Amino acid sequence: MDLNNLKSEPIVVVGGGFGGLATVQALLAKSDGTSVILIDEGNRFVFKPLLYELLSGELQLWEVAPQYSDLASELGFIFLQECVVEIDEEAKKVITSSEIEITYSQLVISTGVTTNYSFLDNLQDYACGFSNLNDFRIIKNLIIKINNSSEYTNPIVIAGAGPTGVELACKISDLIKDRVEIYLVDKGNKILPNCKSFNREKAIESIGKRNIRVYLDYCIKSVGKTFLELYSTDNETKNFIKIDYSTLLWTAGLKPSKSKFLDHFLNENQKIKVNEFMQMDEYKNIFFVGDITFCENAPFPSSAQVAMQQGSLVAKNIISLRNGNELQPFKFEDLGEMLSLGIGNASITGYGITLAGSLAFEIRRFAYLMRMPGFLLSFKSSGSWLFSKKIINRLFSQSA
Incomplete structure (x- = not known):
């Protein structure tokens, strides 16, 4: 070129x-x-909301992270890595x-943006984010090790109870089948503080059904190779907890x-x-x-x-x-939100509906696949979903 x-x-x-x-x-x-x-x-576009389904094997790499070169060939732009x-x-x-x-x-x-590890000294040495394919591979390998070894007994700690932290906690919990406990830590007084109330309620229900312990009003003050320290953000209690952990996943901050x-x-x-x-x-x-x-x-x-x-x-x-024409101002149109809440489970608020469960999961997946860049990729991805006998049977059985 x-x-x-x-x-x-x-x-x-x-x-x-x-x-x-x-x-x-x-x-x-x-x-x-x-x-x-x-x-x-990079050489791939990463559809981040579907990384959870890539983690669980519910979707394949080509569906979640197509190569820019393939998109360039279809759409007609020039790509430089x-x-x-x-x-x-x-x-x-x-x-x-x-x-x-x-x-x-x-x-x-x-x-x-990418994961911000600047909040604590040495945080990047001990923590892993969930914002790219390298993070995905690290967590995928962790899940494989937990499922194939009895050495992992200490909890997985996830910092941040926003959408990424909650979705990750539910998905990992399902994938490791409660072999180790998951601690979800947030300095605020509730999970998903900026999300729709229906989705928050369904997330609380989903967390309650899994081996996930929630620490609200707590922040991580220090972290070492095998232990970390939690401090209460409540000025009245000022509790301190020392935790021996196996892995720290950081979803509590982003930076450019x-x-x-x-x-x-x-x-x-x-x-x-x-x-x-x-x-x-x-x-x-x-x-x-x-x-x-x-x-x-x-x-x-x-x-x-x-x-x-x-x-x-x-x-x-x-x-x-x-x-030489006038420019138009940006006006955000809120189309609603969708959360993955474990294998085959999701919650949706928007598109004129509030829905949770397996059908919400299928709708969420289809809606995201339809948004994939490029007509051929979107058609192939959504077609893969639409013509799956397993999915068709599930939809008909629920509507019967």
Whole structure:
């Protein structure tokens, strides 16, 4: 591929997560013939809400983490597996670690977030997150070891009782069949504090049926190789608990993915402050998408659906900018939420329904597979679900 022979300066998207790929897809759908280049350090897009089903074997790798090269072939964008090290805003250039220089017409930055291990000394040495395929492999191997060895007797500790922590706790509990206890720790006074009440109630029910012990109003103050210390956040009790543990899974904080070129864009809260059009006021030709962004006038949650909606809007605004038309402000439309609550179990609030159980699990899976980037992948994934005799029989038996 010769980047020097492009017919015009391309639109460059840095970061191939939900926001980045949504931007690419929307740009290509409204194509004016301008080349679109996607740059990402990895070789696969990871559909993170379905990592739990990959962990349990309910879905396969190709369904959850397709290769960018396959998506590029189908959708018609250019993919570069590179690390961006510098952005020259004046010259409108993106420079990679292998010294590739790309002059862009418009630039979209959607580099996402990763696990934040900075809360405690040596935390990264002892903890594992759940935000990428490497984390998945570590936890998958842990489950295999627990199921095939009697050496693991101490509990698995999961820090953070948000969606990731709760979903991970339920799935792992089912996979290890109660061989070891799971401790779910959170400094707040309830699990899933920002989730819909119906989903929270169903999550509490699911946790109560499993070998999961919940420590609310507690935070981890220190961690070593084999033990950690919990302190109560309740000023009146000030309880202290020392726990011998087998594994620590950290879902209690995120930070922007490590990218030095982002440093001068970030504010004191390690976010990129954007205007309503998803730009910084200083750089009208650069747009920002996803969890790295923050809008003071209209704050929005950090989620995949927000990133995808932002990506679609940014694509429209780039086309408008190129045509000299007015830009449109971002307005988040809450489509509801879906939680995985163990093998074959889920809870849904949204899409006009509140539903929990096995049917909710199948609807959640189908809804996510239909959102997979690329028509062929989405069709193949959803078709794999739809024509499964096991699934068809289950749906008919429940509706009878």
